[in-house]
Amino acid sequence: MSAVTVTEPVGERRQLSDRWPILLFIVRRLAAMVVMLALVSFLVFSLVHLAPGNPVDALLGQKPRTPETVAALTAQFHLDRPFLEQYAIWASGALRFDFGTAIQSGLPVMTQIASRLPVSIALGIFAFLLTMIVGVGLGILAAMRRGRTADRVTTASVVVGLSTPTFVAAILLLYVFAVLLSWFPAYGKGSGGLDTLWHLTLPAIALALGSCAYVVKHTRAAMIDVLDQDYITFARARGLSRTRILLTYSLRNALIPVITIGGVVLGGLIVGAVLVEVTFSIQGIGQLLVQSAGAKDLPVIQGVTMLIGVLIISINLCADVIYMLVDPRLRLGRR
């Protein structure tokens, strides 16, 4: 800071500069996303060739090996072509959401995914909301009561939450609340509406437990950091109301880093869903993935993996864009 003058020039392009960097940022990130997806798709496609034995064996799964089936598969998957050409053919299909036909069911992969996606998304959103609402709430509470009982209890629970594997939590919840107490159903996705919500409650809690602890930990740290800042003292010194200091000073500043955490958490929930869906017999994407892996149904595995990749990359992009929108220092570029 070397400016001595009081009336330093203020850019007239403020309106433009407010919006321009964020558009540029999104365009750049989208370009990077395309590259990343290409890379992911290549790895996913290579699975067929990385699987033990020759690709035909992998694609045959449990079907009997006859000259006819081999010939059919070779033709269907273009196995007689060079590797890169096979990839190009597969990728151009994937661009049109055509991941081929599932080996087990004989249905198009996309049809299978589409039928199972809604319940998985519902479970994911449910668990995400639980994580963020409870996690951020407890984190703030712990930070504001630093060193007191509420804080100690929360901090101790965080350790338990972080060190409990999702499947252990799932089985425990299932046993206590579904088997012993019969408060919640033990399996299935329900028949829509409130029934589905009721069915998804235990799985969502099981899924949210670990990530919730993670969010509590980070929210508490961010909030404590903010509460010690000079600008909080200065706000108090000006006689601003406690509500105002809590909302526009502490919370808004503390939640900025939590947004990034939110992206990571959502990604983690998608992966964690695999175990929970199996434990609670929910016919979602995770269960499909596990079943397909068991049956070596490669086209389905490829399709689901691709989908998860797209989801995680998009979520992180969204988190970064929200981050920029909320924090003017990132949006306008700190000088």
Added chain:
Amino acid sequence: MNAAAATVPSASILSVTDLRVTRLDGDDLATVVSDIALEVARGESVAFVGESGSGKSVTAKSIMGLLPRALTAEGRVRLNGRDVMGLSEREWGGVRGREVGMIMQDPFTSLNPIQRCARIIGESLPRDATLDRAARREEVVRRLAEVGITDPSVADRYPFQLSGGMRQRVGIAAALARDPDLLIADEPTTALDVTTQRGILSLIKRIQQARNMSLILITHDLRVAFATCDRVYVMYAGSVVEVARSDELDREPLHPYSSALLLSEPPLDQRLRELVAIPGSVPAPDDVAGGCVFAPRCDWAREECTAGTPALREIEPGRWSACVRIAEVRADMARARDAAAQVPDQIEGPAAPPDAVIRVEVVSKTFAGARIPALNGVSVDVAEGECVGIVGESGSGKTTLARAIIGLEHISSGSIHVAGVDVSAWAKLPAGAARQVRSAVQMVFQDPYSSLNPKRSIGWTLAEAVRTHAPRTTDVKGEVARLLESVGLPAATARKRPSSLSGGMRQRVAIARALVARPRVLICDESVSALDVSVQAQILNLLHRLKREQHLGVLFITHDLAVVRQIADRVYVMNRGRVVESGPTDQIIETPADPYTVQLLKAAPRATNEWLSD
């Protein structure tokens, strides 16, 4: 002990008695300040002056009920006649901002980073004012104009888009939004450049007078206090040691500490033979409890000084001192001041360096993405046995230059020779040449708190340096002791860790470490600016002695012209990456040619009212 009560008219706005603040350290209660009594009249400006650890900031914070969690205050604080000590946070909401406001030290951290300036000021306006959008906006623009910001578009900017001085002005506007009766300014210019400091202080003083508001200015700089305030409370180790009117204190301090503090402040108008440094450092209040807090460092201390806690006594009308021996030592103190003001008979002639160890020739450096070069055609020479000063504010490029010389920055063009070796491209230097260069030039950094490894003893740190630079040394221990002695530290310091040393002692260790390589030139980058004045004088004297005795060259980088005057033979003035002026120190300071040098000189604090008014 109601010290100042008698000195001010009865219309006092703030009255503090028996204030005591303690800190809970584990299970122990440590005293931070004790027995504080003070009085501020309506429309009066008062300064709390003291070094770090004196308790001046804690005193101010307890007046506003803003102490950090670990601190507890007891005693009586009356604001506008009402006891505010036990107010709840909700009750404080109606008092803070309206009856007493505060300006914080660091404008870079005290404004909410995600609010525009208009919101920051707007939300601070009186709660009862029901203004519509347009009226509120108009009021914000008017408030900005009051603090000298005439460009209304500043209201739409975020704090991080403004310079430090602008941010502090916005902070002042926000602190004043509810028109407080008393304004507390806690070191409001410490984080700012010298030229900005003067603008901010004269703004505060002008507003204080225009509004007939009371002001408490907290500062470590007596000159700043004298120029800004009517009365001064001198604080030391958690106690008030002297209270006096500014002009009277400037003329004749009546406490040995105030006297020593005034003397250790380097003057700008002349070069002294040697600065008067106070030996040692500021103690913790509990270590000096039960006696005069200054006794362990005082030249005049006798048994009677430590026989009991001395109370402030009125020596002359309106002049209070806590020195029990003041009547006996007053004449002695006056003689000491006269002796210290002596100018050396002749200053070592700053002859043109015959054989420069460091030769920087037309060096330029532009950082990636920057529009303005950090260094622009800079040429500097430093020889053995001379002290060369580089003066500039933040952003002048002075630190970039130092980093380029020791190979921490690549230069874009020009050349740098150290001990005859071309170091313009460090990476390409053969190992032998690099070692030769490194031992020719060593650096002492600004912050002695972060430049020493906290996990290692001082002896270990120095021994490591000895083994690196003089691997054939057989008596490493003896060498460490010799090094410590050369910087005026006892040999026992080797067993200590940095955390148990004061800032001044740490900086001595950092200098000792730099001396291991037996450098021909020492680069000191703001090496005294993080230290208290009394300690700063110790380090300046040490550097001066090393220069004289070991024929050491010193490249002294600073923002402080008065410090440069005391230590440097020649000086380069830098502004925005350029050397705007260079020559013998006395000549530059007495007859500056460049307008920027003139501006810097004008901004350097002086103990008179004119400093802020012209």
